[in-house]
Amino acid sequence: MAIDKLYNKKVTDYFLHPKNMGEIKNPSGVGRVGNPVCGDVMELYIKVGEKNGQEVITDAKFKTFGCGAAIASSSMMTEMIKGKTIKEALKISNLAVAEALGGLPTVKRHCSILAKEALEKAVASWQK
Amino acid sequence: MCPGFKKVGQMKVYLDYAATAPVKKEVLLAMEPYFKEKFGNASSIHFWGRQARSAIDQARATIANFFGSSSMEIIFTASGTEADNLAIMGVVLKSKIKKPHIITSAIEHHAVIKTCEFLEKRGMAEVTYIKPNREGIIEVAAIEKAIRTNTILVSIMYVNNEIGTVQPIREIGKMIEKVNRDRATNNRQRIYFHTDAVQAAEYQPMNVDFLHIDMLTISGHKIGTPKGIGALYVRKNTPLSSIIYGGEQEMGLRAGTENVPYIVGLGKAVDLIHKSKPKNEKIKKLRDYYIERITKEIPDVYLNGSQKSRTPNNANFYFKYIEGESIVLSLDLEGIACSTGSACTSQALEPSHVIMAVFDDHFRAAGSVRFSLGEETTKKDLDFAIGKLKKVIKRLRAISPYAKGK
Numbered sequence: 001m002a003i004d005k006l007y008n009k010k011v012t013d014y015f016l017h018p019k020n021m022g023e024i025k026n027p028s029g030v031g032r033v034g035n036p037v038c039g040d041v042m043e044l045y046i047k048v049g050e051k052n053g054q055e056v057i058t059d060a061k062f063k064t065f066g067c068g069a070a071i072a073s074s075s076m077m078t079e080m081i082k083g084k085t086i087k088e089a090l091k092i093s094n095l096a097v098a099e100a101l102g103g104l105p106t107v108k109r110h111c112s113i114l115a116k117e118a119l120e121k122a123v124a125s126w127q128k
Numbered sequence: 129m130c131p132g133f134k135k136v137g138q139m140k141v142y143l144d145y146a147a148t149a150p151v152k153k154e155v156l157l158a159m160e161p162y163f164k165e166k167f168g169n170a171s172s173i174h175f176w177g178r179q180a181r182s183a184i185d186q187a188r189a190t191i192a193n194f195f196g197s198s199s200m201e202i203i204f205t206a207s208g209t210e211a212d213n214l215a216i217m218g219v220v221l222k223s224k225i226k227k228p229h230i231i232t233s234a235i236e237h238h239a240v241i242k243t244c245e246f247l248e249k250r251g252m253a254e255v256t257y258i259k260p261n262r263e264g265i266i267e268v269a270a271i272e273k274a275i276r277t278n279t280i281l282v283s284i285m286y287v288n289n290e291i292g293t294v295q296p297i298r299e300i301g302k303m304i305e306k307v308n309r310d311r312a313t314n315n316r317q318r319i320y321f322h323t324d325a326v327q328a329a330e331y332q333p334m335n336v337d338f339l340h341i342d343m344l345t346i347s348g349h350k351i352g353t354p355k356g357i358g359a360l361y362v363r364k365n366t367p368l369s370s371i372i373y374g375g376e377q378e379m380g381l382r383a384g385t386e387n388v389p390y391i392v393g394l395g396k397a398v399d400l401i402h403k404s405k406p407k408n409e410k411i412k413k414l415r416d417y418y419i420e421r422i423t424k425e426i427p428d429v430y431l432n433g434s435q436k437s438r439t440p441n442n443a444n445f446y447f448k449y450i451e452g453e454s455i456v457l458s459l460d461l462e463g464i465a466c467s468t469g470s471a472c473t474s475q476a477l478e479p480s481h482v483i484m485a486v487f488d489d490h491f492r493a494a495g496s497v498r499f500s501l502g503e504e505t506t507k508k509d510l511d512f513a514i515g516k517l518k519k520v521i522k523r524l525r526a527i528s529p530y531a532k533g534k
Contacts, residue, residue, distance in 0.1 A: 006457055015454070016461065021527055032529070036490035039451055039479065043529040063529035067453035071527055 007068055010102040014072035019079050022061045031121025034114050040066030042074045044118035046081070048126055054085045062118070069108035076100050077115040086123055092116070140463040141509040145350075145441060145502030146289055146327060147467055151393075152352035158396040159353075162389035170386045171375065180388045187395025194402045195344065195361050196335040203360045203378045204391050208326040208347030209239035211360035212283075214371050214382065215322040215343045216243045219281045220253050221369035225317065228280040229254045233266045233295075234485035236285050237324055241481070244283075254278070263434040264293040264486045268303050275307060275319070282321045286328035286344075290482040290498055291433030292442025294332065297323050301340025320366055326350055326358075330401055331408050331439055342366050348390065352397040357390035407503070412440035415501055418510045419443050425514070426521055432483060432496055441501040446483075449531035450524040451494045458520040464513050466499045491530075 007015065028048035034041040047059035060078035064071045076097050081089040094112040098104045104112060162183060168176025170184050185199070192199045205211045220228055232244055234257040247253040256274045258266050266284055282304060286297050301321055308318040322343035325334065329346045336344060343366060348357035362368055362381070374383030423429050428448035447455060452468030459466055468480070479493035487493070499513070525531035 006460065012461070015457065018527060036494055037479070039453075039494045041529060063527060065449070065528045065530055066451050068457045070451075071454060 007072070007105070008102045011069060011072045011104065014075045014101065015068040018062075018071055018075035020061045020075060020082070021063070023063060024059055024061050027122075029122040029124070029126030031118045031123070031125060033117045033121055034066070034070075036065070038110070040064070040070040040111060040114055042066070042070065042114055042118040044074065044077065044115075044122045046119075046122045046126060048086065056083065056085050057081050057089055058083075067108070067111070069104050069111040070114065072101055073097055073104070073111040073115040074118065077119060081119060086126075089119060090123060092119070138463050139512055140465075141513050142465045143499040143501060143505070143509070143513060144465045144467050145505075146292075146498065146500035148349050148355065149352055149502050150504075151354055152397060152400060154400060155352050155393045155396045159389040159393040162392050166388075168388075170388060171377070180386070183388055183392050184386055187391045190395040190399045190402075191359060194334060194398045196337055197361055198364070200379065201362055201364055203362055203381050204386065204394070205358045205360060205382055206356055206384075206387070208237075208324065208345050208350075208358040211345040211347075211358045212237070212239040212322075212324055213243050214360055214368070215345060215362075216240065216281065216283055217247070217371045218368035218381070219320055219322075219343075219366070220247055221371070222367040223280050223317075225278050225280060227251070227254055227278065229256070229276045229278045230281045230283065231256045231258065231271055231274050231279060232283045233258045233260065233285070235260050235264065235266070235288055235290075235293075235482045236283070237289055237326070240283055240285070240324055258284075260293070260486050262486065263437070264288060264291045264432070264482070265434060265437060266295050266300075268296055268299045271300055272303055272307070277316075279319050280317060282319060284321075284323055286323045286325040286332060287439045287442075288433070288482060289327050290480060290496075291444045291486070292327075292439040292500075293433045294328070294437045294439055295323075296437075297341065298333075298339050305340050327439060329398070331411075331441065336361055336363065346394075346398075348394045348397060351401060353390060353393040357387060357394045359394060408440045411501055411503075411505070414505060414507060414510060415440055415443055417507065418499065418501075418514070421510075421514050422517065426518055429521075430492075432486070432492075442498065443500075444496060444498045446492050446496045447521055448491070448495060449528045450521065452497050454524050455495075455497050455520060458524065459513075459516060462516040462520070464516055466497055468497050 024045040027045040029046045031044045043063040045061045046057050049058040060082050062074040062078050064074045094116040098112040166179045168180040170180040188199045188202045191202050230253050244255045248255045258270050304319050304321045320342040324345045326347040342363040344361040346359050349355040370381050372383045430446040432444040456468050483493040483496050
């Protein structure tokens with residue numbers, strides 16, 4: 001790791017200027033995961049609509065309490081799922097999130113796992 | 129101005145002096161001849177050896193003078209951590225009691241806590257970890273109550289490294305002395321009292337008789353030497369076993385060729401503290417200004433630790449609704465250095481054991497940040513930090529799910 005930054009440029013960028021930060025009013029689904037004991041809590045909001053007869057995530061937003069990697073991971077996840085069908089979105093692995101961020105430090109891998117869990121929970125709440 | 133960044137474009141402010149401080153120029157100057165010119169091994173009997181020995185003797189005398197002790201009572205180590213290990217393990221190893229009891233606190237530095245845990249796990253000692261009160265102070269009465277017939281050691285830190293609380297060391301020392309007087313009349317083994325004074329050396333009274341202590345740890349790099357030197361004061365007749373075996377250096381209590389330049393450096397650093405005018409008031413004034421502005425100008429901020437019994441260079445805040453690493457990281461990107469004991473920064477992924485012991489609150493442990501001032505800190509540095517901090521806290525709260533509508 002470069003000595004001038006704790007995280008790589010991309011993670012730092014998503015931490016400082018996170019995309020899709022905020023809440024969706026009347027969301028189709030919300031997933032809240034994590035707890036203060038581990039230091040990270042993520043809230044993922046999704047809006048699901050129909051497109052060509054398929055259920056598509058038309059909008060996604062997040063709110064996160066946590067470290068830089070947690071904020072960057074949740075933001076990246078919202079970016080990756082937007083426009084995807086539910087089925088496609090659920091296929092995104094935590095590793096894909098970490099890779100899209102140009103890699104995460106080993107001790108921060110759990111942040112990308114948390115982002116995946118947040119999506120799964122949001123989808124589950126929509127399916128109810 | 130901030131050390132190390134005097135000429136660079138971006139303003140940088142170092143507010144992490146409790147982690148480590150820059151080497152003082154007088155210290156570096158004093159050390160310099162002992163790397164190449166006066167490089168001898170202090171155990172050699174020739175001129176070079178005697179030169180090194182004399183330098184060590186002088187440093188030892190300076191430090192002894194600072195503590196109000198004799199030279200024979202100072203043991204040089206490679207760190208504060210090693211000095212803590214030596215004090216605790218040394219007393220336990222030498223004890224004649226089968227399973228001795230140690231009293232320490234839940235807010236000690238890991239150098240003390242992990243050593244005690246090791247002894248406990250190995251079945252070599254019983255340990256009581258005293259909880260602090262809400263101010264982060266270890267109460268004398270709580271220690272007195274924890275004393276058992278097999279108690280042989282009390283180890284309580286002088287100044288807490290995270291929340292800056294100054295512990296009532298002198299009062300604890302006097303209480304233990306009273307207990308020891310009773311024990312003496314019954315021919316029972318006395319209790320020894322150790323304090324980790326790593327964060328205290330620069331700002332607190334350090335006379336060992338005034339404090340009524342038997343052992344005291346200091347670390348060089350917190351007071352202006354390079355990293356890699358510490359010392360343990362050990363009162364005469366304190367039964368102590370070595371924990372590093374080899375040569376007979378340091379009165380047989382710490383084997384290994386003496387680190388002459390670093391010992392000289394530690395002597396110089398201590399001498400500078402001893403001879404300088406007390407700078408507590410100046411730094412306290414700056415620190416109080418910092419605390420006042422932050423608690424007034426940022427909503428939902430709480431000061432961790434005692435207002436009254438606090439080292440003058442420490443400020444530790446709980447910023448509600450957000451997490452510490454994200455604060456430290458954001459400030460780092462703005463050129464400001466501070467630290468957190470919370471989950472992510474320390475690679476251990478554990479919340480601050482100090483904040484947890486005081487408040488038993490995971491949000492507070494995760495959202496607390498320490499700023500520690502030093503000799504070179506100016507009001508301008510603090511104003512710069514406050515400006516950036518306000519911006520950072522606002523930004524992170526906008527991202528947090530807990531700060532809705534705040």
